[in-house]
Amino acid sequence: MIEVKGLKKSFKDVEALRGIDFFVPRGEVLGLLGENGAGKTTTLRILATMLKPNSGTAILNGYDILEQPHMVRKNLGILFGGESGLYDRLTARENICYYGELNDMSKEDIEKRIDYLTDILEMGEYIDRRVGKFSKGMKQKVSIARSIVHNPPIMLFDEPTSGLDVSAARVIHRFLDECRQEGKTVIFSSHSMGEVEKLCEKIVIIHKGEVLAYDSIESLKAKHNMDLENLFVEMVGERGE
Ligand SMILES: Nc1ncnc2c1ncn2[C@@H]1O[C@H](COP(=O)(O)OP(=O)(O)O)[C@@H](O)[C@H]1O
């Protein structure tokens, strides 16, 4: 489970987070929805212990991000956009394997886990090829596999399908669904309403560092009597530019 308590973060004079609170029970996939600059990546980086908040904290599976960052990281799989950080000259399997070793896994466990992830992420055709010439979608799948090779109970994915084609995005959608069925706790950020509706029950809408909504999609739609996209535009619009 993930409990986020009053997170605030400023970068010089920019108030990126103005007090973020929400809760994700075990086995839930939460969608973090917001426009560019809303504070999604900052929130996830703080949860991943990559960045310290100015105030507030978060508890992940019982571990406080400020007091036990090492234990938090052990329980986490994280995937952030941008640089894939893969080694071009290694094969997909070698890249993933290397991370397994860094996480103190045995060779057998790593191999078993890679077989499973290769299957579920549909990487069979290229798992033993060097990643240098891979497409963006292929690299993204290898990055996902690498980030969760140690089978962590909690996963944080920052815009995992951004820039991918439809079929690569679908594999990732299916994979997130599988994670939920396995009882993983997942937060993924997105600016796609369709994606969020497809994958999660509950969402947090953030805008300019504040939580505008934290509820199930169904109940939000029922309360406002409109679809998610209109609701989002209305909420964000009310706050002005
Ligand atoms: N390292 C940083 N230095 C200065 N400003 C930052 C930094 N990271 C994020 N910001 C600012 O914080 C705000 C939130 O950014 P971010 O969390 O990246 O939003 P999102 O991921 O929702 O697009 C933005 O105004 C952004 O410009």
Ligand SMILES: [Mg+2]
């Ligand atoms: Mg971002």
